[in-house]
Amino acid sequence: MRHFAIVGSGPAGFYTAEALAKAYGNEARIDIIDKLPVPYGLIRFGVAPDHQSIKKVSVRYDKVADSENVRFVGNVAVGDGVSVEELCGLYDAVVMATGAPHDRKLGIPGEDLPGVLGSAAFVGWYNGHPDFADLSPPLDGGHAVVIGNGNVALDCARVLSKTEAEFEGSDIVRHALEALMQSGIRTITILGRRGPHQIAMTPKELGELGHLEAAAPQVDPADFPPEAADEALEDRGLAKSVGLLRGYAAAPVHKAKEIIFDFFARPVKIEGAGAEQKVTVERTRLDEDGRARGTGETYELPAGLVISCIGYTSPPIVGIPYDDRGGKYKNEDGVIDDGLYAVGWARRGPSGTIGTNRPDGYEVAATIEAAMPPGSAGGKTGGAGLDALLEERDILATDFSDWRRIEQAEAAAARAGSPREKIISTAEMLKLLGHA
Structure with missing residues (x-):
């Protein structure tokens, strides 16, 4: 035996x-x-x-x-x-x-502030994990920043955006549903240090954003390379995903909530408290090896809630x-x-x-x-x-x-x-x- x-x-x-x-x-x-x-x-x-x-x-x-x-x-x-x-x-x-x-650390100043959560904690909260049942995400501010360009980032953005009716048939836990329905968040920015061609998002998850009742995705057309470059994505299985992003950029829909894809952007610092919290973001560009490099150009995003989805x-x-x-x-x-x-x-x-x-x-x-x-x-x-x-x-x-x-x-x-x-x-x- x-x-x-x-x-x-x-x-x-x-x-x-x-x-x-x-x-x-x-x-x-x-x-x-x-x-x-x-x-x-x-x-x-x-x-x-x-x-x-x-x-x-x-x-x-x-x-x-x-x-x-x-x-x-x-x-x-x-x-x-x-x-x-x-x-x-x-x-x-x-x-x-x-x-x-366990969440991978961002490695930037301010990541330990109360309004900054890892996706393991946030996802665990709305999924009823005992370790995160007492979590109280700050949802009263108008802005949230989600860091990462994978499916977990999409999940977090979608959950923050849905109406109560859209959760029918789900097993989201009651305390999370009640808190989300009282949320003041109206703008969710998804930060990605590289561009649309480097995302790790699948068509199913991306496509769901186009069918939300009260929220709509926004993508800047200037973030895309020439459309002919999409042909190279077929081997990597990204063509459909990038096609969806191009569709969102070409025909933006305006609803009560917006999910903004901010590409070529990386967080460098988080400051403040509560609704006054903000993320300092640096513009990036891709080097010849496809790695994101900072350009030195920075700007600030309001963020009462920050969710890190980087692994x-x-x-x-x-x-x-x-x-x-x-x-x-x-x-x-x-x-x-x-x-x-x-x-x-x-x-x-x-x-x-x-x-x-x-x-x-x-x-x-x-x-x-x-x-x-x-x-x-x-x-x-x-x-x-x-x-x-x-x-x-x-x-x-x-x-x-x-x-x-x-x-x-x-x-x-x-x-x-x-x-x-x-x-x-x-x-x-x-x-x-x-x-x-």
């Missing part, structure tokens, strides 16, 4: 568990460990609440969790309640699938070598050390889509299979050893049946048209389960 621990229950963790279960069958026992009492990670707390079709991928993960040789172990913080070294002593292989839940980092954990520059665990093709592996964003950094984690998980599982082929004996205690350790430390773990009870309670509390009303407190979850 082989025993495997996967730390993190997001897409990378579930795809790795699926691959290991297929490779080993009944010869393996697989524990998916998460610090929260509930599974799904990025799917539950990162995917925008109005993108329910994407969240449905969790149905596939349900099938993995329901397998006889796979177990969900929630409410266990690896690196705190249990060390990585201890897990490696209990399991034949430990796979770090923690994702990258994420994996959490440093004692016992795992860390790549500070990449914000991930040091590894070679997913191998950190003997019996210790990394997968997903913890392996390659925050890049790719949810689906990108499937081949990544299968590749790491294949590496494990090569190192310890099916049929070979392991001799570790696995889940039984973990259970004994948790009992000794009075750590109350949750399982998948507990998650089902939480899920049912959330569905029962949902407002009309919503699939669920998330429980936003770990303590409340445990209380519901009788663990408090």
Whole structure:
């Protein structure tokens, strides 16, 4: 029998568990460990609440969790309640699938001001993540600045712009919806240090901005190169996205709220407090290598709220070598050390889509299979050893049946048209389960 621990229950963790279960069958026992009492990670707390079709991928993960040789172990913080070294002593292989839940720093003066949030915090707030349930984003000013040119920046801008009716069918949490409906924000500026040809935005997310009830995107036509240059974008999959931006620039629509794309612009300083907060921005140009260089020309943008969407980092954990520059665990093709592996964003950094984690998980599982082929004996205690350790430390773990009870309670509390009303407190979850 082989025993495997996967730390993190997001897409990378579930795809790795699926691959290991297929490779080993009944010869393996697989524990998916998460610090929260509930599974799904990025799917539950990162995917925008109005993108329910994407969240449905969790149905596939349900099938993995329901397998006889796979177990969900929630409410266990690896690196705190249990060390990585201890897990490696209990399991034949430990796979770090923690994702990258921490915001990358801007590295500019003023980024620690109260009105400046990372996207992990802001997205976690409106998605009901327990760590950010008490966040109170300043929404009373008229202006918001969103820094970044990827899909997360679009998600934040869209959520700030929607009407209450447009959230129907979503699972945005009640406290966030109520706050957003009282928001005074009317102008959202999306800052990008490079131009339209260098964005990391997909057509679906960009296209949604053109159908908002009360908000419309604004793009300066002068930011585009000649249209013939778009032909080179076909190989990079950007042609449709840039085409949408060109459409917004050619036929601007005026509504009560505006989403302004400010290209060739990078923040250099944030000052002030409350509605008087402002961002100093420097104009940039691209050098011959395609990198953004400052021109020295600066201007100021009012910004009662600033949301930084420039990327994420994996959490440093004692016992795992860390790549500070990449914000991930040091590894070679997913191998950190003997019996210790990394997968997903913890392996390659925050890049790719949810689906990108499937081949990544299968590749790491294949590496494990090569190192310890099916049929070979392991001799570790696995889940039984973990259970004994948790009992000794009075750590109350949750399982998948507990998650089902939480899920049912959330569905029962949902407002009309919503699939669920998330429980936003770990303590409340445990209380519901009788663990408090």
